[in-house]
Amino acid sequence: MRYEGAVRRSQSINKSIVNQIWNFFSSVRVGIYIILIILIVSIMGTILPQEHFLALTNPKAFYIEKYGVFGEIFYTLGFTRMYTSWWYKALLGMLLISIIIASLDRVIPLYRALKNQTVRKNKAFLMQQRIHTQWSTTADEIPYQLQKLQNAMKKRGYNVRQDAQALLAEKARFSRWGPYVNHLGLIMIITGALLMTSIPGWYLDKFMWVQEGEIKHVTGTPYYVKNERFTIDLYSEAELQKIKSENQSAVKRYQTDAILYEKVGEMPNGQPDLKQVMNHPMTVNDPLRYKKVRLYQADYKLSEWKNMCFSIINKKTGEKHGDFSVDLYNPEPSYELPNGLTVVIQDYFPYLSFNEDQEPINISSKPENPAFIFLIKGPEAPEGELSWAIIGTPLDEIHSENVYKANFKDLETVNTSGIKISMNKGMSIIWTGAAIFMIGIAMGLYWQHRRIWLCYEDGNVIMGAHTNKGWVGLRKEIMSIMKESGLHIPDDQLQLGGK
Amino acid sequence: MDTLQLSSILLLSAFIVYVLSSFAFIISITGKNWNKNWSKDRKSAHQSRWGTIGFALTLVGLLSQIGYIITRWLFDHYPISNMFEFITFLSLTIVISFTVIYSMYRLPALGAFVMPLTVIIFSYAYIFPSKVQTLMPALQSHWLIIHVSTAALGEGLFAVGFVAGLMLLLRKVDTSVTSKNTKWLEFTMYILLTVITFIVSIFSFTAAGYEAKFTELNPKTDEIQQVKYVLPPFIGPATGETLQVDSFLGISKPILKAPSWMEGMNAARKLNTMIWSLVTGGILYVLLRLILRKRLSQVASSWVSDLDEEVIDEISYRAIAIGYPLFVLGALIFAMIWAEQAWGRFWGWDPKEVWALITFLFYTAYLHFRLSRGWQGTKSAWMAVLGYLVVMFTLVGVNLVLSGLHAYSGV
Numbered sequence: 063m064r065y066e067g068a069v070r071r072s073q074s075i076n077k078s079i080v081n082q083i084w085n086f087f088s089s090v091r092v093g094i095y096i097i098l099i100i101l102i103v104s105i106m107g108t109i110l111p112q113e114h115f116l117a118l119t120n121p122k123a124f125y126i127e128k129y130g131v132f133g134e135i136f137y138t139l140g141f142t143r144m145y146t147s148w149w150y151k152a153l154l155g156m157l158l159i160s161i162i163i164a165s166l167d168r169v170i171p172l173y174r175a176l177k178n179q180t181v182r183k184n185k186a187f188l189m190q191q192r193i194h195t196q197w198s199t200t201a202d203e204i205p206y207q208l209q210k211l212q213n214a215m216k217k218r219g220y221n222v223r224q225d226a227q228a229l230l231a232e233k234a235r236f237s238r239w240g241p242y243v244n245h246l247g248l249i250m251i252i253t254g255a256l257l258m259t260s261i262p263g264w265y266l267d268k269f270m271w272v273q274e275g276e277i278k279h280v281t282g283t284p285y286y287v288k289n290e291r292f293t294i295d296l297y298s299e300a301e302l303q304k305i306k307s308e309n310q311s312a313v314k315r316y317q318t319d320a321i322l323y324e325k326v327g328e329m330p331n332g333q334p335d336l337k338q339v340m341n342h343p344m345t346v347n348d349p350l351r352y353k354k355v356r357l358y359q360a361d362y363k364l365s366e367w368k369n370m371c372f373s374i375i376n377k378k379t380g381e382k383h384g385d386f387s388v389d390l391y392n393p394e395p396s397y398e399l400p401n402g403l404t405v406v407i408q409d410y411f412p413y414l415s416f417n418e419d420q421e422p423i424n425i426s427s428k429p430e431n432p433a434f435i436f437l438i439k440g441p442e443a444p445e446g447e448l449s450w451a452i453i454g455t456p457l458d459e460i461h462s463e464n465v466y467k468a469n470f471k472d473l474e475t476v477n478t479s480g481i482k483i484s485m486n487k488g489m490s491i492i493w494t495g496a497a498i499f500m501i502g503i504a505m506g507l508y509w510q511h512r513r514i515w516l517c518y519e520d521g522n523v524i525m526g527a528h529t530n531k532g533w534v535g536l537r538k539e540i541m542s543i544m545k546e547s548g549l550h551i552p553d554d555q556l557q558l559g560g561k
Numbered sequence: 562m563d564t565l566q567l568s569s570i571l572l573l574s575a576f577i578v579y580v581l582s583s584f585a586f587i588i589s590i591t592g593k594n595w596n597k598n599w600s601k602d603r604k605s606a607h608q609s610r611w612g613t614i615g616f617a618l619t620l621v622g623l624l625s626q627i628g629y630i631i632t633r634w635l636f637d638h639y640p641i642s643n644m645f646e647f648i649t650f651l652s653l654t655i656v657i658s659f660t661v662i663y664s665m666y667r668l669p670a671l672g673a674f675v676m677p678l679t680v681i682i683f684s685y686a687y688i689f690p691s692k693v694q695t696l697m698p699a700l701q702s703h704w705l706i707i708h709v710s711t712a713a714l715g716e717g718l719f720a721v722g723f724v725a726g727l728m729l730l731l732r733k734v735d736t737s738v739t740s741k742n743t744k745w746l747e748f749t750m751y752i753l754l755t756v757i758t759f760i761v762s763i764f765s766f767t768a769a770g771y772e773a774k775f776t777e778l779n780p781k782t783d784e785i786q787q788v789k790y791v792l793p794p795f796i797g798p799a800t801g802e803t804l805q806v807d808s809f810l811g812i813s814k815p816i817l818k819a820p821s822w823m824e825g826m827n828a829a830r831k832l833n834t835m836i837w838s839l840v841t842g843g844i845l846y847v848l849l850r851l852i853l854r855k856r857l858s859q860v861a862s863s864w865v866s867d868l869d870e871e872v873i874d875e876i877s878y879r880a881i882a883i884g885y886p887l888f889v890l891g892a893l894i895f896a897m898i899w900a901e902q903a904w905g906r907f908w909g910w911d912p913k914e915v916w917a918l919i920t921f922l923f924y925t926a927y928l929h930f931r932l933s934r935g936w937q938g939t940k941s942a943w944m945a946v947l948g949y950l951v952v953m954f955t956l957v958g959v960n961l962v963l964s965g966l967h968a969y970s971g972v
């Protein structure tokens with residue numbers, strides 16, 4: 063019944079290679095095996111955490127150390143990068159081919175068969191149907207009976223055709239297209255997902271730290287992003303009290319006030335000429351969206367050192383000569399102070415440490431232990447004096463000759479937002495595919511294609527009915543059609559499985 | 562009384578009414594055999610009267626639980642943001658699904674199996690803290706409500722599909738002879754018993770104030786932390802010391818230590834809970850077999866002996882067919898929309914996401930077996946049973962065993 067006896071390509075006996083491949087992939091059994099293989103492989107991938115969640119420098123060592131021999135095998139088989147591996151993609155590709163071929167193999171024959179249905183079927187065919195019955199009547203009665211049945215069927219949404227003394231009532235034929243519609247949607251989803259990372263310029267997935275006040279280029283795009291301010295809001299006392307919570311540190315909101323600029327040209331000094339295109343307070347569920355680009359509030363760092371403030375003091379007189387502030391990420395070469403004083407930055411160690419010979423070295427560009435060597439020039443020291451400045455370390459002994467001294471005054475901190483940038487031009491294919499897929503499965507699973515055949519032969523009316531699912535419902539419907547038409551059929555004559 | 566108290570009362574009433582409706586349905590299908598002299602009509606009158614009572618109670622409980630959702634929503638938020646709220650919601654979706662399917666097929670026996678399952682899942686929720694909690698920023702989205710509600714509704718229908726599948730197996734398999742099918746059915750019964758003993762144990766020991774405390778090294782922070790067991794410790798933590806163990810049947814210290822590769826906070830406690838449940842479930846199983854002198858599936862199959870196989874088969878299939886699109890929409894499509902909005906990627910191969918995909922693939926295989934390979938009856942019923950195991954693992958197991966972004970807290 064399924065394909066109405068229509069011949070499909072896969073059933074032809076031509077045994078060329080193309081046909082054999084076609085036959086292989088059009089088989090539902092093969093399709094199910096592919097689905098089950100993907101299912102089992104996917105389960106295996108969840109046994110240990112995938113690499114991309116762990117940000118490891120030496121993944122192999124990690125898996126061996128943590129999970130022993132099993133971890134080593136797991137890693138060596140490539141299961142730690144399973145879902146992006148070529149063979150996982152190949153499995154999805156096979157699923158894709160199988161869906162395409164199986165659908166093509168069936169949809170056209172099915173279309174033809176459903177279009178060319180005859181109203182009159184022979185008696186044997188009707189008696190073979192899972193739901194069937196018959197009753198005797200006279201040739202005079204039959205037109206009235208058929209008319210009444212037709213009316214009752216039409217009332218229930220059936221499309222009825224009559225051919226002499228035979229009826230074909232049909233309902234929700236479109237639901238037969240459900241599988242093909244949903245497979246089409248699925249084809250779009252899988253294609254979109256496989257393509258999106260392969261086509262250059264379609265896909266972008268980056269993460270960057272942007273300090274408050276900083277403007278940064280989003281690599282791979284004409285955009286620049288500025289972090290105006292990062293804030294964390296906690297739940298208020300009143301809100302906590304209402305739900306009797308004692309968790310004082312419960313976070314309500316992470317927010318970055320971001321501005322997006324687009325580069326429109328270049329300024330004479332070589333700097334990019336930026337035009338503001340968007341201004342949006344990003345929170346966790348509310349990204350900044352501009353054209354295809356999305357910026358997400360993804361992470362943060364609080365109160366990192368940003369500017370260090372010093373004052374210059376004349377050690378002999380105690381006189382203050384003014385302050386200057388050094389940007390720890392981007393120090394100026396020198397600072398001019400009042401009274402003819404100049405401070406030159408001779409050397410800067412964002413992260414000061416000492417090597418084996420007790421020589422000062424820098425070990426990181428992050429200013430977490432900043433130290434300076436200043437050259438301070440002034441009226442009383444025109445040649446300049448070298449002066450170390452290391453936080454929290456009194457260095458008066460080594461500078462005992464000096465006139466001037468740089469006193470640490472203040473530290474300004476700044477918050478940093480972790481911003482995730484993503485762009486995915488394949489998304490619209492995937493969303494469209496998802497919508498089509500949903501429509502298809504709803505068509506196929508929420509409606510049923512029901513058909514009822516009737517024919518009059520030798521004093522008997524024979525009825526047979528078929529549906530692609532939901533036999534109990536069809537049976538009930540037929541009972542009520544019969545009742546409404548004034549025909550009484552004993553319950554047990556309209557057997558559900560009546561063969 | 563404030564809205565929060567009202568909502569807790571409504572929830573508890575729903576629970577109690579579900580228990581009563583379970584009994585009504587069970588009386589409906591077992592009671593007809595109480596009196597051998599009853600005529601066929603008398604039996605079916607009994608059955609439909611108690612079936613109607615059961616269904617009416619189900620509806621009362623359903624209304625009460627919807628009342629709980631609304632009042633708790635009015636008070637603070639739509640209750641699906643922690644394990645307690647989610648599991649109670651899951652039981653709600655099972656009841657809704659049952660209501661839909663029952664109005665289509667009017668089969669009291671279905672209630673006699675679905676409603677007890679609802680009660681079990683519902684009581685599992687009470688293991689978790691029922692306090693209202695603050696919503697972390699990632700959960701502050703309408704998509705949380707839309708995604709979880711739709712997915713849970715699909716899962717509720719899968720639960721009905723599972724129950725009907727189990728009923729079909731009990732009906733079709735000859736449980737008086739030993740066969741592969743009877744063995745697996747007994748195993749299914751045993752698993753259900755372990756779930757019950759697990760829940761009952763936790764409640765009993767908590768009520769009795771039992772406690773066992775250990776120190777354990779938290780591998781994430783490298784700090785020594787305290788772990789509290791609610792159940793007597795067969796298995797102690799791999800590292801750390803015993804602080805205090807209340808004596809239970811002479812067990813005053815762990816019998817074994819967890820194997821050393823089982824690090825991770827609470828891994829030993831989870832293993833202990835699992836072993837405890839398997840053992841006590843086993844004891845209960847043996848006791849029941851000794852008392853009944855029959856296979857448990859034999860007893861259960863006597864409840865369904867007069868049902869029409871084709872009807873139960875269709876119920877199982879219909880429930881899954883209705884649930885499938887809802888599950889896809891909620892657990893995959895809405896989930897993708899939300900993930901795109903909250904995390905900047907629509908799909909990230911997080912364990913929970915992978916397991917949602919696995920559930921989807923499993924039921925897809927089920928539909929194809931059925932549609933195109935003509936699988937009906939026992940084979941497809943076993944798939945409906947196994948499918949619900951996959952669903953439960955995705956919902957609960959992933960949180961307990963695997964870790965990821967989605968983890969609610971676990972016991």
Ligand code: HEM
Pocket residue numbers: 087088089090091092093094096097157160161164165168237238240241244245248503505506507922925928929932933
């Ligand atoms: C993940 C992958 C797949 C999904 C989600 C999917 C989904 C579906 C659904 C939901 C139906 C039934 C709808 C209804 O009952 O109305 C269906 C039917 C069908 N599917 Fe698939 N499918 C997948 C893969 C495949 C593959 C690989 C094949 C073949 C090799 C295949 C062949 C078929 C066939 C032949 C039907 C029945 C068509 C008919 O009744 O005329 N599907 N599919």
